[in-house]
Amino acid sequence: MKLLFIGWLTVGLGGLAFSQSNSLPGRYSIEDVLSAPYCTGLVAEPQAGRIGWVSTQEGVRSVYIHNGRSGQTTKLTNYQTDDGQDISDLHISADGRWLTFVRGGAKNGEGVSPNPTSNPAGAEQAVYLVPTDGSRAPIRVAPGNHPAFSPTGKRLLFAQGGQVHLVELAGLSTDKPITTPSRLFTARGFQTDFRWSPDGGRVLFSSVRGYHNFIGVYDLSQKAITWIAPGVDRDQAPVWSPDGKQVAFIRVPGKKHGEMENVQGGHPFAIWVADVATGEGRELWHSPADDGGFAQDYPAEPLRWTTTNKLLFFSEHEGWMHLYALPPTGGKLTDLTPGAAEAEETFVPADGRYLYYSSNLNDIDRRHIWRVALTGNEAVQPEPLTTGTGIETDPVVVGDQLFYRSASWNRSTGIAKRRVGDTSETLLFPTEAAPRFPAQALTEPKQVIFKAADGVEVHAQLFLPGSTTQISRPALIFMHGGPMRQMLLGWHYRGSYYANAYAINQYLASQGYVVLSVNYRAGIGYGRAFRRADRQGPRGASEYQDILAAAKYLQSRSDVNPLKIGLWGGSYGGYLTALGLARNSDLFACGVDIHGVHDWAWRGNHFSPGGGWAIGEAEAKVAFESSPAFNLDFWRSPCLFVHADDDRNVTFAETVDLVQKLRDKGVPTEVLIFPDDAHSFLLHKNWVRTYQALDGFFRKQLMNQPEKPLTSEK
Ligand SMILES: CSCC[C@H](NC=O)C(=O)N[C@@H](CO)C(=O)O
Numbered sequence: 001m002k003l004l005f006i007g008w009l010t011v012g013l014g015g016l017a018f019s020q021s022n023s024l025p026g027r028y029s030i031e032d033v034l035s036a037p038y039c040t041g042l043v044a045e046p047q048a049g050r051i052g053w054v055s056t057q058e059g060v061r062s063v064y065i066h067n068g069r070s071g072q073t074t075k076l077t078n079y080q081t082d083d084g085q086d087i088s089d090l091h092i093s094a095d096g097r098w099l100t101f102v103r104g105g106a107k108n109g110e111g112v113s114p115n116p117t118s119n120p121a122g123a124e125q126a127v128y129l130v131p132t133d134g135s136r137a138p139i140r141v142a143p144g145n146h147p148a149f150s151p152t153g154k155r156l157l158f159a160q161g162g163q164v165h166l167v168e169l170a171g172l173s174t175d176k177p178i179t180t181p182s183r184l185f186t187a188r189g190f191q192t193d194f195r196w197s198p199d200g201g202r203v204l205f206s207s208v209r210g211y212h213n214f215i216g217v218y219d220l221s222q223k224a225i226t227w228i229a230p231g232v233d234r235d236q237a238p239v240w241s242p243d244g245k246q247v248a249f250i251r252v253p254g255k256k257h258g259e260m261e262n263v264q265g266g267h268p269f270a271i272w273v274a275d276v277a278t279g280e281g282r283e284l285w286h287s288p289a290d291d292g293g294f295a296q297d298y299p300a301e302p303l304r305w306t307t308t309n310k311l312l313f314f315s316e317h318e319g320w321m322h323l324y325a326l327p328p329t330g331g332k333l334t335d336l337t338p339g340a341a342e343a344e345e346t347f348v349p350a351d352g353r354y355l356y357y358s359s360n361l362n363d364i365d366r367r368h369i370w371r372v373a374l375t376g377n378e379a380v381q382p383e384p385l386t387t388g389t390g391i392e393t394d395p396v397v398v399g400d401q402l403f404y405r406s407a408s409w410n411r412s413t414g415i416a417k418r419r420v421g422d423t424s425e426t427l428l429f430p431t432e433a434a435p436r437f438p439a440q441a442l443t444e445p446k447q448v449i450f451k452a453a454d455g456v457e458v459h460a461q462l463f464l465p466g467s468t469t470q471i472s473r474p475a476l477i478f479m480h481g482g483p484m485r486q487m488l489l490g491w492h493y494r495g496s497y498y499a500n501a502y503a504i505n506q507y508l509a510s511q512g513y514v515v516l517s518v519n520y521r522a523g524i525g526y527g528r529a530f531r532r533a534d535r536q537g538p539r540g541a542s543e544y545q546d547i548l549a550a551a552k553y554l555q556s557r558s559d560v561n562p563l564k565i566g567l568w569g570g571s572y573g574g575y576l577t578a579l580g581l582a583r584n585s586d587l588f589a590c591g592v593d594i595h596g597v598h599d600w601a602w603r604g605n606h607f608s609p610g611g612g613w614a615i616g617e618a619e620a621k622v623a624f625e626s627s628p629a630f631n632l633d634f635w636r637s638p639c640l641f642v643h644a645d646d647d648r649n650v651t652f653a654e655t656v657d658l659v660q661k662l663r664d665k666g667v668p669t670e671v672l673i674f675p676d677d678a679h680s681f682l683l684h685k686n687w688v689r690t691y692q693a694l695d696g697f698f699r700k701q702l703m704n705q706p707e708k709p710l711t712s713e714k
Contacts (some may be wrong), residue, residue: 028438028510030691033503034058034684036412036437037430038496041090041101042405044396046349048096050132051396051403053415054087055429056496059684061087063101065132066415066428068398073429074134084116084682085123089145092132093153098169100129100147100156101138105678108648115646116677116686127158129169129178141167142181146192150200157203162190164205164218185218187225193237197244202276204238204247211255215247217276228274229281235272237296237303241328248273248305248328250296250313251283260610263484264522264532266290271303271313273328284311284330291317294484294531298524301346308352308375312336314343316528323357325374336372336380337361342525345394348374356385356395356402360525363387365447365459365489369395369404371420385420389444391490392416403428407491410442412499441466442506445489448516450553452545456533459526460550461489461517463509464559474564474589474702475514475554477547477580478505481571483537486525487517496687497570497680504691511695512703514560516553520546520576537572538600538615538623544583547576551587563589564702568694570594571650571679578628578639578658585636590701592694594642595650595679598658599629607651632661638668640697642690644677670697 037057044051049068054061059082066073076099079085089102104125105114115123127147130138141147144160156167156178163186168179189209196203201221207214215228215235228235228247231254238249251270269292274281295314296302298321304312311326318335321342325334337343341361348355356371361382369385369392386392391407397420406416406425415429433439445461452458465473478501480487485498492498505515519525520543521533535542547567555562567577567588574596580588597603600623604615615623624630639662643655655671662669672693674686681687696707 028436028441028507030504030507030695031058031688032436032438033442033507034500034688034691035434037414037434038412038499039405039415039429040413040495041088042394042396042403042415043090043092044347044398044403045092045094045096046396046398047094048092049398050092050096051398051415052090052092052099052132053405053429054090054101056684057434058082059084061085063087063090063099063130063138064429065092065099066403067096067132068401068403074132076130076132076134077138082684084114084677086682089147091147091149093149093169094151095153097132098129098149098153098156099132100127100141100149102126102145102147103128105682106145114648114676114678114682116644116674116682118676127156129156129167131177139178141178146194148194148196150196151198152200155200157184157194157196159191159194162192162208163187164191164194164203184220185223185225187216189214191216195238195240197240198242199244202244204240206236206238206249215249215274217247226276226279228276228279229272230279237301239303239305241273241305242307242309245277246273246275246328248284248303248311250292250303252292252296258616260614260616261608261612262610262614263612264536265614266293266316266532268292269296269315271311271326273311284328285326285333287315288317291315294528295321298484299344299346304346304348306348306352306374307350310352310374312346312348312355319529320527321524323355334380336374337370337382338380339382340364340527342527347395347397349397354397356397358393358395358404360486364525365461365486365519367391367393367488367493369393369402371395386418386425387423389490390425391488391493393493405493407493409444409490410439412437412491412503413493438510441510443509445505445517447489448553450549452521452549454542454545456521456530456546457526458521458546458549459519460553461487461505463505463515463517465509465512465514467512470559472561473512473514473559474566474698475516475557475560476505476508476566476568476698476702477550477554478515478517479520479547479567479569479573479576480517480523481569481573482524483520483522483543483572484524484531486519486523495680500687500691501570504694507691507695508698511699513698514554514557516550518546518550522572537575538604538611538613538619538626540622541579541626544576544579547580548584548587551584565589566698566702567591568594568698569596571596574650575628579631581637581639582628582631582635585634588637590638590640590698592640592642592697593655594690595644595647596628596641596654597650598627598654600624600627602629602657603651603654606653629658629661632665632667635662635665635667638670638697638701640670640672640693642672642674642693644674644679644681644686646676647679649679
């Protein structure tokens with residue numbers, strides 16, 4: 001099966017504005033604005049001159065590969081339906097002949113993968129291999145995840161049940177292109193973070209063992225494991241030195257009795273190097289304070305050892321997420337990404353001469369691509385490679401071409417390229433706009449900044465209806481989830497969850513609402529202090545001040561009817577929606593709460609120890625008082641609740657409990673429930689159903705209009 005695209009669109013600064021004949025301003029549907037392909041998972045194999053990505057369009061997920069030398073783009077899969085099976089973790093072999101990917105969702109604690117279509121046969125997560133010439137359909141290797149090609153591309157490792165497995169790749173022409181998978185070795189604990197040695201003879205891995213992690217090296221010829229500087233810590237993110245004689249890793253203190261994960265907290269961390277032959281290690285650098293945690297969890301590659309012999313790692317010890325360079329012998333630490341901004345995705349070509357990274361430097365509510373030189377002693381001077389009103393992330397370099405994920409305020413995330421240093425981009429994929437996508441009917445969001453009652457500065461994006469008549473309109477406040485997220489002045493880059501949310505805020509503006517998307521404290525993009533704001537969430541809901549300030553901003557606008565302000569959001573945004581209706585039904589006329597948290601104290605006892613926010617006995621009282629469940633006596637405004645019952649991030653019981661209690665109190669509630677789908681809905685049709693229900697609910701509550709009939713399910 002081969003589907004070749006040869007062609008692209010060249011655009012100037014500011015991103016591409018697809019021309020559309022069939023969209024009049026403000027007249028498009030939810031399905032229309034969600035109809036564009038959305039690209040994720042961009043990977044490169046520069047040695048082979050190839051890049052790969054996943055395109056998801058109306059729930060149909062496809063894998064593509066582009067040959068930078070021939071200019072040919074090939075579709076490698078032929079999945080045809082909105083099947084709810086995610087595709088992730090793409091890798092291309094060094095010889096460019098194979099691409100591997102993972103299909104399906106990870107197993108939960110009960111060993112069950114998400115099965116959003118309620119397939120009676122169940123669902124799985126499996127590793128696939130596909131030849132990059134498109135000569136045959138993907139080969140299912142085995143159940144598992146975390147695939148990793150050997151340096152020659154002739155072997156593939158993957159994880160199954162926390163153990164390391166191996167397949168040998170034969171020639172493409174043979175009728176048996178891969179061997180039967182076999183377990184490479186057995187070790188106690190849960191093995192992860194696999195890394196082949198440069199010579200392909202050894203495998204570096206992390207062995208997760210509860211209170212502690214070890215770093216191990218498995219030697220394929222000796223069939224033996226060497227443990228690296230075993231201690232009482234949680235060693236992680238191991239990487240090889242270019243010569244394969246040393247490894248580096250991040251050391252985080254081991255767990256104490258009763259210690260619980262706290263996504264909003266931090267912990268100290270250190271950078272270690274060790275000799276593989278002896279397993280002896282030493283500390284090169286340690287953080288001044290609790291600067292770790294998010295710096296290891298959020299970046300895709302928290303630690304690197306470049307071929308120019310520099311260790312690169314993320315840290316927030318100077319108040320922002322920056323990438324630092326450290327000699328492997330210790331010594332001077334260099335901030336590679338200076339400025340009041342966050343560094344996010346990074347790429348270092350094999351020659352190790354430059355760091356390419358995405359950041360909101362000098363444009364705090366967008367993302368652009370930057371680079372800095374890694375060689376020589378010149379002062380670090382970030383060089384902007386992309387600018388303007390687009391959103392560019394995930395840089396990879398093949399030859400002299402920079403490839404990246406590119407979006408704008410009226411274009412969903414595609415794959416673009418430009419010669420390094422050029423000011424115009426070439427949109428590689430998609431090569432044409434989705435027929436129903438209403439690019440010309442969208443509104444460019446405006447940056448709005450206001451202050452909360454305690455003086456904290458809050459950024460927001462304002463979506464105004466097309467009509468310029470200044471009438472008293474209903475308004476909606478959108479709150480993202482996480483909460484370690486940031487909505488931007490353009491299509492969101494972090495998965496369908498936020499790309500859809502951005503699209504729906506566009507749609508709601510087209511329906512006549514004034515829409516304000518609020519980047520409340522506890523989010524990212526504005527420095528560590530903002531993200532780790534005091535008394536947030538279960539410790540006092542300090543971020544709620546930002547939602548009140550957003551309401552105050554909207555009330556100050558002459559085009560907003562202050563009696564018709566609604567709330568909506570998912571997950572942490574669902575929590576804040578429910579909190580607003582519970583505490584201030586006088587301010588907020590209604591809300592749509594998509595899988596929100598409603599009782600922090602309950603979550604602390606019933607969802608992973610401490611609820612992910614380290615909610616213990618000592619926090620129980622303030623956690624409950626920071627929850628919507630605490631203020632039910634004051635809740636009056638109607639609310640639509642949406643939740644899928646195989647939610648592994650926010651327990652479905654949170655909605656069951658709250659809706660039952662609100663019904664007991666006569667509060668108007670509506671529910672839309674998806675059996676067997678997960679937290680971030682895996683089925684596109686469930687997102688469409690959610691937004692149709694949201695549209696109808698707000699139409700009824702804020703515009704006194706009847707709900708539109710739902711479109712028939714596909
Ligand atoms: C205690 S609230 C949990 C919120 C949830 N976090 C992790 O799963 C969440 O907001 N998840 C998504 C949004 O779906 C996210 O952006 O992390």
